[in-house]
Amino acid sequence: MSQHHRTIRHALTAATLTAALGLTLTACGSGSSHSSGHSSPMAGMDHGGTPSRSASADAMESMPGMDTASAGNGLTAAKDGYRMASASATLSAGRGADYRFTITGPDGRPVTGFAVDQTKRMHFYAVRTDLTGFQHLHPAMAGDGTWTAPLAALRPGTWRLYASFTPDSGPGKGKDLVLSRTVKVPGTATDAPLPPASGSTTVDGYTVAVKGDLMAGMAHRLTATVTRNGEPVTDLQPYLGVFAHLTAFHQGDLAFAHLHPETEADGDRGGPSLTFHAEFAQSGNWRLFLQFRTGGTLHTTALTLRVG
CATH class of the missing domain: 2.60.40.10 (Immunoglobulins)
Incomplete structure (x- = not known):
């Protein structure tokens, strides 16, 4: 992680600790498994x-x-x-x-x-x-x-x-x-509607739930929790130096938001809860893509977030 990201994380610690985490974000969609660090188009990502x-x-x-x-x-x-x-x-x-x-x-x-x-x-x-x-x-x-x-x-x-x-x-x-x-x-292009709101999503048998209190233009803490069959997942493996990678795109204009982990992977096992520095420039719907690795397999899931 760059020094810039570390500086942001430390500067935002006091502010994020005051943010209430009572709002459950909308989430839905599904992904697919990959054995390498590259993601490819997934049936679950083409939502209609x-x-x-x-x-x-x-x-x-x-x-x-x-x-x-x-x-x-x-x-x-x-x-x-x-x-x-x-x-x-x-x-x-x-x-x-x-x-x-x-x-x-x-x-x-x-x-x-x-x-x-x-x-x-x-x-x-x-x-x-x-x-x-x-x-x-x-x-x-x-x-x-x-x-x-x-x-x-x-x-x-x-x-x-x-x-x-x-x-x-x-x-x-x-x-x-x-x-x-x-x-x-080129070819016949048919757009798919954004999936409806949901509090969690499942990919490859893993359930991912996301919570936070997000307002446009403000820094908050976002927490993702991974479970399997109702049990906490604690065997997340490092991926890109962290235990989960997040990227989000704004519905309509496709504005980009890279959500930075608050901690780096300091061992070979992590989970079930992971926290991120989240700051979205605009209100509205954002499509969040969360990637994590277990057993050498990379899982990718998509969640729809509503930012006020």
Whole structure:
């Protein structure tokens, strides 16, 4: 975990201790198991087939590969002199594809020095505009600064691809950045409605419940608890240096929120409850993707959160 994340965690300790944890967040959805650290599209993530197209999705599909300006986190391809650049505006449907991109710095040159954050120098995410098909990858970088993300098969529609990183030198050294671009996957695209509210969700026999007291623009503590057959799960294995990884996207504009664990994994077994620093910039529905590992298998589940 970067020094920036540690500083945020310590600074927020007093505030989060005063927040009431009595509000049970809405949660639903299901995921799938994977034996590696890469997530691929999962049947449980494609939550239906009823057309439910938003105005923002229409706008994005009309300009594949363009950079949508927004005040939301991670919704631009350039920030503070850093830019996510790619020649790919479309990707084929129904088969895996390599997405290649570079991060250029304020001097216009590809950045090759990145700090390690949660054991990786680059976290890469893909999500469809209806918040299905989530993928979390850790691409490889060539010597010239070109990153290659091996995406699993994508369904037709518009996808937003995010690069989360921290420069290790230059004017952005130590600053966490999230940049993104969109790609079009040709074919008949049908959006799925966001699942209804629920207090918990089950994936691969594990039940995940999430609690917190979330208000837009305010820092709070979010707690996730994992059980199996009604019993607490205490054999969570480290994944990316922690016992669970959380990422969230805002319904409609797909603003990005990376929810940071309050503690690192300090052994080879963890659970059942895990706490995170949670701060959402906007109110409304957020789709949360929680990943944890047991018995060498990575589990991914999706939860719908309502932020006031």
